[in-house]
Amino acid sequence: PETQAKASFSHTFVNDRTTAKVHIYKVDKESGKAAAQGDASLEGAVYGLYARNDIVHPDGATGVVFKTGDLVATLTTDKNGEAEVNNLYLGNYYVKEITPSEGYLLDEEEHDVVCDYEGDLVAEISRSTTSAEQVIKQPFQLIKVSDNGDDTEAGLLAGAEFTAYLKSSLPVKADGSYDFDKATPVVIGENGATTITSDDKGHAVSIAIPYGTYVVVESKTPHNMKTIKPFEVKISENHPDKPQTWRVFLDREFTAKLRVIKKDSDTKQTVLVPKAEFKIFNIDKNEYVKQYTTYPSK
Secondary structure (H helix, E strand, O other): OOOOOOOOOOOOOOOOEEEEEEHHHHHHHOOOOOOOOOOOOOOOOOOEEEEEEOOOOOOOOOOOEEEOOOEEEEEEEOEEEOOOOOEOOEEEEEEEEEEEEOOOOOOOEEEEEOOOOOOOOOOEEEEEEEEOOEEEOOOOOEEEEEEEOOOOOOOOOOOOOEEEEEEEOEEEEEOEEOHHOOOOOOOOHHOOOOOOEEOOOOOOOOOOEEOOOEEEEEEOOOOOEEEOOOOEEEEEEOOOOOOOOOEEEEEEEEEOOOOOOOOOOOOOOOOOOOOOOOOOOEEOOOOOOOOOOOOOOO
C-alpha cells in the first residue's frame, strides 16, 4: 500500500502594541513664534501629561493602567520651546503646564490630545499641541527736574529724551563700557518708537516692555543741562497697565569758567592794560549777567 508523509506546523503570532507620542510646542503668545522676548526664555517650562479618561491596556486583561486625572508623564521644554514623550498607550490625554519658563506667565489651559487607533499599518500615533504663553511686561516712568544751584524747589524739565537697550545684548568695549553706537534700541514708546520724551510736567512713561534688565540713556539733553548717567530698569513683575514707581532724575545746569584775554586788533598781542572791564550778555535771557556778592556783617 502507498504511504503518505505527514507534517505538522505551528507558529505563534504576536501583535505589537500600537504606541503614541505627544510633542509640545511652546510659543510666545504675542508673536505666535518660538522666540522669547526680552530676557525671557522658552527653555525650562515643565508640562504634565494627564489622562483625560481611564487609559486601558490593549491586551484586554490588564485593565486600567492610568485612571482619569492621573499624571502620566512630565515634559521639559528645550531651548526651542519643544518637548516630547513617546511609548504611550492609546487614549485621551491633556497637557497642562506645571511650571512656566523664566519671564513667562503660567499657561493654565488644558490642551486635549486624542491618541486614537489609525489602523494596523500605523505602529506609532503622532500628536502635537501648542502652548502660547504671555511674557511678563510692565512700563517704567520717570520725572525730570532741573537744579540751578538755588536752595529752592526744583523745576520740572521738559524735552529730555530717553533710549533703552536690553542689557544682555549690549556690546562691551575693551575698557568695560557699553558700546551704545553698535547696539539696537528697544521699542519703549507708542507706535514702535524707540524713545520717550519728558513732557511739560517733566514726566515720561514707556509702554509695557518685556521681562528683562534694560540700560536707559538720556539720548537728548535739554539746553544748558548736563546729561545724567545711564541707569538700569528691571522688569520682573507682570503689571502691563501699571507703571513701576516713578523715579526722579536731576539735571544740573551746565557751568563753565570764562577767561577773557584782551588783544590788540592789529598785532594780536596781549594788551597789558589793567582794570579793563567787560560785560557778559546772556543770549537766552536777552540780558546782561549780574553777579551778586554778599559779605558777612561784623
